[in-house]
Amino acid sequence: MAAVQGWHAVAVVAMVAMATAVAAPQGEPPAPREFVSIASVMAAPLPDTAHPVRIRGIVTWRRGNGMIVQDDSAGIWIEVADARRAGYWQAQGDPSPDIREGVEVEIEGWSNQGGYAPNILPETMRILGEKPEPGPRAYDPERFFQGVDDCLRVTARGVVQGFRDDGDRWLLLVVEGGRRFTVAIDKQRLGGSPEDYVDSVITCIGVATAQFNTRGQFLSPRLNLTAASDLTIEQAPLATAFEAPQVALRALGGYRPEAPDGHRISTRGVVTHAVPGRFLYLQDGCLGVRVETTSRERYQPGDVVEVAGFVDCSGYVASLAESLVRKISQSPPPAPLPIQPATIAQINALAAQRFTVARPGDYYGCLVQFPARVIDVQRATRGGQVLLIAGDTGMTAIADPVIFPELRKLESGSEVMVTGIVRPEPELDDEASPWQSTNDKRIQILLRSADDIAVVRAPSWWKPHRLLAALAVVAALAGVAAGWIVLLRRQVGRQLSLIESQLQAKAAVEERQRIAREFHDTLEQDLAGVALRMDAAAGRVQDGRARAEFEQQRALLARLRAETRDFLWDLQEPQRSDGSLPASLSSQAAYQQSLMSVPITVHTTGDIPARVPPLLQYHLLRIAREAVANAGRHADATRIEVRLRAGAEGLVLEVIDDGVGFPVEAGESRHGHFGLRGMRERARRMGATLVIDSGEGRGTKVSVRVHPDILHGEPQATPES
Numbered sequence: 001m002a003a004v005q006g007w008h009a010v011a012v013v014a015m016v017a018m019a020t021a022v023a024a025p026q027g028e029p030p031a032p033r034e035f036v037s038i039a040s041v042m043a044a045p046l047p048d049t050a051h052p053v054r055i056r057g058i059v060t061w062r063r064g065n066g067m068i069v070q071d072d073s074a075g076i077w078i079e080v081a082d083a084r085r086a087g088y089w090q091a092q093g094d095p096s097p098d099i100r101e102g103v104e105v106e107i108e109g110w111s112n113q114g115g116y117a118p119n120i121l122p123e124t125m126r127i128l129g130e131k132p133e134p135g136p137r138a139y140d141p142e143r144f145f146q147g148v149d150d151c152l153r154v155t156a157r158g159v160v161q162g163f164r165d166d167g168d169r170w171l172l173l174v175v176e177g178g179r180r181f182t183v184a185i186d187k188q189r190l191g192g193s194p195e196d197y198v199d200s201v202i203t204c205i206g207v208a209t210a211q212f213n214t215r216g217q218f219l220s221p222r223l224n225l226t227a228a229s230d231l232t233i234e235q236a237p238l239a240t241a242f243e244a245p246q247v248a249l250r251a252l253g254g255y256r257p258e259a260p261d262g263h264r265i266s267t268r269g270v271v272t273h274a275v276p277g278r279f280l281y282l283q284d285g286c287l288g289v290r291v292e293t294t295s296r297e298r299y300q301p302g303d304v305v306e307v308a309g310f311v312d313c314s315g316y317v318a319s320l321a322e323s324l325v326r327k328i329s330q331s332p333p334p335a336p337l338p339i340q341p342a343t344i345a346q347i348n349a350l351a352a353q354r355f356t357v358a359r360p361g362d363y364y365g366c367l368v369q370f371p372a373r374v375i376d377v378q379r380a381t382r383g384g385q386v387l388l389i390a391g392d393t394g395m396t397a398i399a400d401p402v403i404f405p406e407l408r409k410l411e412s413g414s415e416v417m418v419t420g421i422v423r424p425e426p427e428l429d430d431e432a433s434p435w436q437s438t439n440d441k442r443i444q445i446l447l448r449s450a451d452d453i454a455v456v457r458a459p460s461w462w463k464p465h466r467l468l469a470a471l472a473v474v475a476a477l478a479g480v481a482a483g484w485i486v487l488l489r490r491q492v493g494r495q496l497s498l499i500e501s502q503l504q505a506k507a508a509v510e511e512r513q514r515i516a517r518e519f520h521d522t523l524e525q526d527l528a529g530v531a532l533r534m535d536a537a538a539g540r541v542q543d544g545r546a547r548a549e550f551e552q553q554r555a556l557l558a559r560l561r562a563e564t565r566d567f568l569w570d571l572q573e574p575q576r577s578d579g580s581l582p583a584s585l586s587s588q589a590a591y592q593q594s595l596m597s598v599p600i601t602v603h604t605t606g607d608i609p610a611r612v613p614p615l616l617q618y619h620l621l622r623i624a625r626e627a628v629a630n631a632g633r634h635a636d637a638t639r640i641e642v643r644l645r646a647g648a649e650g651l652v653l654e655v656i657d658d659g660v661g662f663p664v665e666a667g668e669s670r671h672g673h674f675g676l677r678g679m680r681e682r683a684r685r686m687g688a689t690l691v692i693d694s695g696e697g698r699g700t701k702v703s704v705r706v707h708p709d710i711l712h713g714e715p716q717a718t719p720e721s
Contacts, residue, residue: 033108039073041111042118050110053120058131059103060153061207061224065094068151068207069105070134075151075207076120078107083121095125101226104131116212117150136205145179147218149208156181156223157203157234159262161310162322163194170194173322174202175262175310182211185225198322199237199244199264205230241308241324242266249284252311253318266308267320270334272367273421273448274299275400280325281365281421282307283334288365288421290319299325301333301367316424316441317364336369336419341443342393344368344422348441363422364443371456374414376551377407386410386453387551388418388445396425397445397453406450413459419452420445461633461675477618484614530557581612582644584621589642592625596632598657599639606646609711616711619682620653620704623690626675627655627702635659635700651706661694686710 033054041053057071065080083089088110099105109122136153143149144156158176160183165171170190172183183204206223213219225231238244244264252267269282269289276296282289282305291307299305309323344363351358375387375394384404386397397420399407410416425442447453579587582604589600612620624642631640637659645652664676676692679702683690687710694700 037073038069038071038076041076041120042074044111044118050112050121052108053111054106054108055120056104056106056128058133059099059101059105060133061226062100063224067095067099068209069107070152072134075153076118077114077151078109078120078122080122082112083109083123086121088121088123091124096127098127099125102130102133104128115214116147116210116216116218141177141179144208144221145181147210147212147221149221150210152208153205154208154223155203155205156183156208156221157201160197160200160202161262162198172197172202178260178262178313181221181223183223183225183231185228185231189225189228190231191228197233197237199241200233201235203232203234238264242306242326244308249282249289250287252289252320253313260311262310264308264310265320266306268304268306268328270331271299271303271305272301272334273446274301274303280305281367283366286337286361286363286366288363288367289317290365290423291323291325292319292321293323293325295323295325297325297327299327302331303327304329304331317362334367336367337363338370339363339368340370340393341390341395344443345393364424366422367419368422368445369417369419372416372418374410374412374416374453376412377410379404384408386447388416390418395443395445397447399447399450403447403450407447407453410453410455411459414455415457415459417454417456418445419454420447422446458634481615580608580610581617581620582608584617585624585642585644588621588625589628592628592632598632598637600628600642601639602642602644604644608644608646608651612651612711616686616706619686619688620706623679623682623702623704624653624655626679630675631655631657631659631700635661637699648708649705650708651711653704653706655702656699658699661696661698661700663696664692664694 033052035054035056038055038057041055055069055071055076057069057075059067060070060075061068067078068075069078070076080089080095104127106126106128107120107122108124109120112119112121134153136155137149139155139157140149144154156174156176158174158181160172161175162173163170164173166184169184169186172185172194174181174183183202183206204223204225206225209222209224211219211222241264244266247265247267249267249269252265267282267289269284272281272283272288274280276298277294279293280291280299282291291309292312293307293309305325305327307320307323307325309320312319312321347358348362351362370390372388372390372395375389377386378384380398383398383400383402384407385399386407388395388397397418423444423446425444582602585604586602589602593600628640628642631637635657637657639658641654641656643652643654643656679692680690683704686706688704688706691703691705692700693703
């Protein structure tokens with residue numbers, strides 16, 4: 001449940017008061033009301049609507065149009081701005097500036113259920129004179145840290161661990177007995193710089209207010225000081241922060257025979273990762289520590305630094321907050337620890353079962369390295385995340401907005417080597433339980449740069465869904481080829497006229513379109529339905545491993561749908577194989593252009609035959625299609641050219657891209673990659689020559705040359721079956 005960070009209780013009280021207040025009664029002024037104690041207003045059960053009250057008390061704190069008034073029984077918040085909006089405060093302007101701390105006032109107004117405690121929306125205020133402020137209540141940590149002292153003058157003490165700039169005020173961050181609160185004081189009333197108070201023990205007198213959330217639940221107290229004399233330094237800080245007691249990284253947050261006093265400690269370690277102005281990570285063997293700091297100095301991996309900060313045990317593992325850092329030496333950058341995430345989980349689970357310390361360490365905060373497979377890349381509120389599977393363990397790698405754009409290029413199914421900082425995965429509020437063991441935490445990996453995920457092997461293009469589509473296409477082509485042979489035999493046997501041939505061709509087109517419609521109305525629609533059901537179910541999958549497998553199946557289904565649509569287009573566009581070769585190439589390129597962003601151009605030169613043998617044309621089109629698809633998927637090209645020319649050397653088809661290129665022999669020998677071998681097989685069946693010219697960083701050119709003799713008849717081969 002998210003807390004209302006940085007808001008004073010005044011802001012939330014104001015919003016809730018507006019929502020619950022009723023309009024001021026109209027007509028004759030009401031009869032004078034009897035005085036009531038503030039304690040009775042605070043204790044009375046309030047209905048949904050406000051009811052009239054009359055109080056008398058001393059102003060103990062004022063900020064803007066809001067103020068706190070206290071009598072001998074209790075204190076309460078008075079909100080003028082909300083009273084004006086609700087119609088209660090009808091005086092011209094704001095309350096008089098003479099209404100300040102130390103002034104006794106009489107207030108008539110309406111009690112209201114505030115955001116945390118009851119408050120009053122005033123109608124009138126009358127100054128009765130000056131009066132000494134009520135004496136502060138003695139310090140009672142149990143009352144103070146549970147919000148019971150809200151709107152009362154109280155005394156508190158603790159160690160100042162840091163400060164924040166709040167406009168016209170300083171907010172001192174104070175810890176007492178391991179519990180935190182803030183002290184607010186106007187800048188002109190604080191003697192000296194707030195830095196001078198860090199690590200000192202202070203006693204202060206002020207008006208307590210509550211920090212709370214939108215459920216009206218108390219989060220932490222704040223003490224509002226009204227004078228410089230309200231703050232006293234009991235124990236001055238050390239002259240130099242780095243004089244603080246030295247504590248080993250492994251001892252942070254561990255057992256001590258005496259209670260922690262909340263003061264600074266100092267420690268040393270080797271930097272594995274640093275973000276200026278935010279944090280850095282230190283490592284000692286198989287144990288790492290996060291250090292929060294506002295220092296803008298840049299630290300590099302391998303820097304040996306000394307840190308003076310305050311131990312923060314509010315997270316799953318102890319860290320250092322409000323830290324000062326200085327470099328003391330330089331060492332080689334630490335090598336990442338090679339370990340599987342499953343092994344980290346086993347080490348910590350075993351330690352939890354034995355009620356002992358994880359050996360050799362829990363690896364949280366450490367720089368590690370392991371192989372994994374990419375499941376998906378997703379944008380997040382800040383930066384993004386990469387979903388990974390290492391063995392059978394799922395996890396998330398977190399990337400900040402600077403490096404995430406590079407990681408978006410990762411393809412699902414890529415095998416990668418991951419390097420990063422291990423950190424516990426935050427729990428959802430509704431899943432966390434104080435009664436459950438928390439030693440089986442899932443982990444996240446904090447990435448330092450885009451280089452922390454290195455692709456070892458790109459995903460195979462030939463996957464089950466593509467193989468299924470290819471088999472379907474082959475079956476369809478076999479049927480088309482068989483029909484073509486039957487048609488030729490009928491033409492030879494019966495010597496059909498040109499008109500009869502045209503009629504049969506038209507019938508074949510209509511039949512292909514009928515088949516395409518049948519596929520569209522059945523298989524394609526069913527696949528779309530399955531996709532919709534999987535999308536609807538995706539949000540209900542909670543288990544990380546199941547979610548990862550589920551997302552992989554969704555990706556496979558999306559690719560299968562794309563291949564099905566491609567097959568249907570093949571059936572519905574007969575001119576790709578029945579028309580002229582240049583027209584078919586242009587039609588095919590237009591279709592592929594719709595599937596990718598890389599520009600595709602087609603150029604034809606020379607006296608190209610009006611009719612090319614159908615089987616020869618079919619193989620040429622398939623080679624061109626495969627070469628263009630490979631360039632679009634793998635070459636990272638900015639342009640693709642398809643060239644067709646005819647001359648004395650015969651018919652030449654070329655597909656040229658300006659991409660990254662590849663070593664041809666290595667590409668053809670890679671297991672599971674059939675594209676290059678398929679093109680060579682097609683060329684062999686045509687009796688043509690295929691040449692692939694490529695290399696690292698110089699693009700790729702695929703050339704097919706058909707000898708003039710082959711153009712006068714069918715190649716002596718049959719399509720693959």
